[in-house]
Amino acid sequence: MLVHCLTLRFTESASAADVEAFRDAIARLPSQVDFHLRTRQGPDLGERATNADYAVISEFANAEDFRRYLVHPAHLAVPRDHVESAHSVQFLVAETD
Template sequence: MVTHVVIFSWREGAAPEDVARLRDGLDRLASDLTDLGTIRHGADLRFRHGNGDYALVATFADRAGWDAYQADPRHKALVRDLVAPIQASRLTIQF
């Protein structure tokens, strides 16, 4: 199994409605992609100063599933249209 973790920090002034569009887009993507095992995502609860703003944790059966997800045009469109405009930085890991 491959677990994919992404932590996003948003640009200053990122609008809540833009984050909501991303949340909805991730939910749609999760229901559309067969290579995706599970996906959980959400905004930071602000328990600690310095955390990221939003996190995503997705699982895949294997490397091939993760590769397919990364190459999928729907995933690329979501990143281009919903993430990139509000993203200041991101940190990722696969394990």
């Protein structure tokens, strides 16, 4: 399994509705693609001042599905107008029972 971790900061002008639109678009992604995709997401809890504002964790069956995701129209349609910066990392996890 490939895990994609995304952290981002929203612009200061981002409203609650802007963040909600981003969240909703991410939540819809698994039903819009034709490969396995599991997402988890949420706002930072504010435990550290240097943290990002928001995180998205996405799980894919393999690297090929992740590459397909990057160019998928549903992924490209996620609203990013109010994203100031984003950082990501991908890593492989062996699935165990």
